[in-house]
Amino acid sequence: MPLSDTGLRNLKPSDRPYKRFDGGGLFVQVNPSGSKIWHLKYRHLGKEKLISFGPYPVVGLRDARDKRDQAKRQLLEGLDPSAERKLARLKDERDQRVAFGGIAAEYLSKLRSEGRAAQTMKKQEWLVSFTEPELSNRPIATIEAPDILSVLRRIEAKGNYETARRLRSTIGAVFRYAIATGRTRYDPTEALKGALIQPQVSPRAALVNREEIGKLLLKIESFKGQATTKHALMLLAMLAPRPGELRFSIWSEFDLEEAIWRIPAERMKMRRPHRVPLPRQALWHLSELQRLTGNGDFLFPSVRSWKKPQSENTWNVALRRLGYTSRQMTAHGFRATFSTIANESGLWHADAIERALAHVEGNDVRRAYVRGEHWEERVRMAQWWADELDRYEEAAKTH
Structure with missing residues (x-):
């Protein structure tokens, strides 16, 4: 039945x-x-x-x-x-091995195995998602430049020119990986050079006028919000780290007796460990901060959970509250402030300034020779810069 x-x-x-x-x-x-x-x-x-x-x-x-x-x-x-x-x-498994989506997944897995930062992987995965569904299920050897351009044009139509440019680069990286693994013969993204709309490049917002820097420091000192945020802004100004490096910092990285902040490679953009000399003024802020958050891991824990750091927007929002627009100053802008004035001073070797900013020399030959950290010079430069900021702040009080 x-x-x-x-x-x-x-x-x-x-x-x-x-x-x-x-x-x-x-x-x-x-x-x-x-x-x-x-x-x-x-x-x-x-x-x-x-x-x-x-x-x-x-x-x-x-x-x-x-x-x-x-x-x-x-x-x-x-x-x-x-x-x-x-x-x-x-057949499905074989098709997946030669499909763009499957190869892209392999490429992303390779990047993870190389220890790329979680934020980097998140961005790469986000970019690859734009290739769905047009490219993901197609055998990679059948994809031509016009097919890729169609995907990129869709992104450009929304005004996201920089995203389109980065996606072209990521798609090209997947194709080069496919060439290396024998699943296609050429990279069609090479034919797209010059085909995309070039995004307008604007410098990061930063203060470089000494009088204006002094006024900003005075405003930070009188900040009425979270005490941890005030300390964060002052440490950004003194140490010129990338905001993410400071935001995710934990107390075990700091040796206050030796006056050194040791950042492990996995938290650095260039995947290399980095040491930061701590001037007297930074040590004072850190000791004050330790009273507030020293019982946890993060220097700047979230107000919702001490197991997570503050939101990435917290410090920029604080600058907005102090009266600075995103075109005037950002948390990342403190790096440009330091770099500009340190280079203009003529007191410090350019390589020492670049190492202080944790930049990696782009020229392979030059990088082979420039291996030192310029540590002693950087220690002197760190104290000079903190003293400079004190002078700017004192001068601002008299105006």
Whole structure:
């Protein structure tokens, strides 16, 4: 007697598995756990075989019958349904290995294995998501420059020119990985150079006028918000780190006796460990900060949970509250402030300034020779810069 949906729903589990047949070899097996699994019993080349169609109700009665009928048609053609399913699965796996989406996933996995920062991986995954669905399921060797340009034009149409430019670069990296692994012969993104709209490059907002820097420091000192935020802004000004490096900093990285902040490689943009000399003024702020957050891991924990750092917008919002627009000053702008004035002073070697900013020399030959940290010079420069900031602040008080 054929099965019905009502009958299927009412089938109860027993101590042992049992079967209920629908016809044509199709049956549902009810297991003691309560699961109901579709199976088809058939014969091929004189041998009895069994193939599973999946669980009920995920695979409904009509779907199970359709699968049975398809299997019967294959048997009429002399094919083994079970073998055909395996072949289809292998084809899907093979297609995935040569599809852009599968290769992109391999490339991202490679980056993770190389220890790329979590934020970097998040951005790369976000960029790759723009290739769906147009490119992800296509064999990579069939993708041409116009196909990629179509995806990039869609992003440009929204005014996201920088995103389109970065996506072209990421797609190119996936193609180069595919070339290296023998799944395509050339990188079509090379043909797109000059085809995209060039985004307007604007320098990061930063104060470089000494009088204005002094006024900013005075405003920070009188900040009425969280005390930790005030200390953060002063440390950004003195140490010129990337905001993320300071925001994620933990107390175990700081040696206040030796006056050194040691940042591990995994938290650095260039994936190299970095040491920061701490001037007297920074040590004072750190000691004050330690009274507030020293019982936890993070120097700047979130107000919601001490297990997480402050939001990335906290410090920029504080600058807005102090009266500075995003075109005047940002948390990242303190680096440009330090770099500009340190270079203009003529007191310090350019390489020492670059090392203080944790920049990596772009020229391979030059990098091979410039290996030192310029540590002693950087210690002197760090104290000079903190003293300079004190002078700017004192001068601002008299105006």
